[in-house]
Amino acid sequence: MTDHAEYDVVVLAGGAARRLGGADKPGVRIGGRALLDRVLGACPDAARTVVVGPRRATARPVLWTREEPPGGGPLAALHAGLRHATAGTVLVLSADLPFLRPDTVRELLTEAGAAGTEGTLLVDPAGRDQPLVAAYRTEPLRRELALLATEHGTLTGLPLRLLLSDLTLTRLHRPTDSPDSFDCDTWDDIGAARARIRDHGTVLDEWISAVKAEMGLDLDVDTAGLLDLARDAAHGVARPAAPLTTFLVGYAAAQRGGGPEAVAEAARAATALAARWAEEKTDGSADGPS
Numbered sequence: 001m002t003d004h005a006e007y008d009v010v011v012l013a014g015g016a017a018r019r020l021g022g023a024d025k026p027g028v029r030i031g032g033r034a035l036l037d038r039v040l041g042a043c044p045d046a047a048r049t050v051v052v053g054p055r056r057a058t059a060r061p062v063l064w065t066r067e068e069p070p071g072g073g074p075l076a077a078l079h080a081g082l083r084h085a086t087a088g089t090v091l092v093l094s095a096d097l098p099f100l101r102p103d104t105v106r107e108l109l110t111e112a113g114a115a116g117t118e119g120t121l122l123v124d125p126a127g128r129d130q131p132l133v134a135a136y137r138t139e140p141l142r143r144e145l146a147l148l149a150t151e152h153g154t155l156t157g158l159p160l161r162l163l164l165s166d167l168t169l170t171r172l173h174r175p176t177d178s179p180d181s182f183d184c185d186t187w188d189d190i191g192a193a194r195a196r197i198r199d200h201g202t203v204l205d206e207w208i209s210a211v212k213a214e215m216g217l218d219l220d221v222d223t224a225g226l227l228d229l230a231r232d233a234a235h236g237v238a239r240p241a242a243p244l245t246t247f248l249v250g251y252a253a254a255q256r257g258g259g260p261e262a263v264a265e266a267a268r269a270a271t272a273l274a275a276r277w278a279e280e281k282t283d284g285s286a287d288g289p290s
Contacts, residue, residue, distance in 0.1 A: 009046040010081035013053030013095035026095040031197040042100040050084045052077040072156035094132040098193045099179035108135040118168045124181035236278030
């Protein structure tokens with residue numbers, strides 16, 4: 001269940017990436033996953049996903065389009081993407097947000113659905129508006145783009161800030177340690193992002209997210225529970241038992257139909273078995289003669 005209405009998403013992925021020497025920025029990998037795929041992972045329940053930019057392989061199906069002429073800037077790209085939106089709300093994202101979280105997307109969508117607003121945009125920890133991390137009501141957004149095109153004769157080359165002046169927007173502020181609005185404009189940014197995901201406090205979550213995306217899994221993983229099971233198997237049986245046991249738990253869960261409950265049931269059974277092994281290991285008299 002969601003706490004927001006159906007929405008579409010438009011991802012802008014066609015910039016020139018001049019500060020990256022013209023590299024294919026949406027295809028740059030952070031934690032083994034392309035930047036574009038990481039952004040798509042933050043909005044998996046979108047009714048329609050439109051990507052504006054050159055076609056490339058993606059982790060899930062998307063609808064591709066381009067602004068005319070290509071390279072016409074963010075407003076022209078947004079206009080091209082918005083032509084394919086049919087939902088009442090559209091999430092607008094850039095393709096270089098490695099740490100955008102589904103929880104933040106849900107907050108944006110929920111706020112954008114409130115009465116009296118035409119959209120909600122993220123404000124980064126430095127207090128800057130992020131119009132490409134935002135949820136907008138679709139019709140007011142179309143209205144403003146049409147007005148700008150009429151006023152200036154074209155949307156090509158217009159700065160993104162012009163879009164915000166006449167929309168009634170709310171703002172979602174992030175705490176100083178929030179990475180949601182972190183974007184990768186330079187190779188230094190990419191290096192910082194790659195270092196961040198290897199931070200001791202988050203590396204397991206990042207790795208599990210990457211594996212799930214690679215294997216097409218939609219499953220909540222009880223990381224702490226599985227690590228406890230691996231520890232019990234290693235201590236109560238033998239160290240190589242840890243990875244083998246967690247593999248067998250996953251296989252058993254799949255045999256039982258998959259899903260969090262199947263994983264939890266298999267993990268409980270394996271944990272109990274490891275505990276029985278550990279009891280025998282520490283009690284030399286167990287089941288033996290007195």
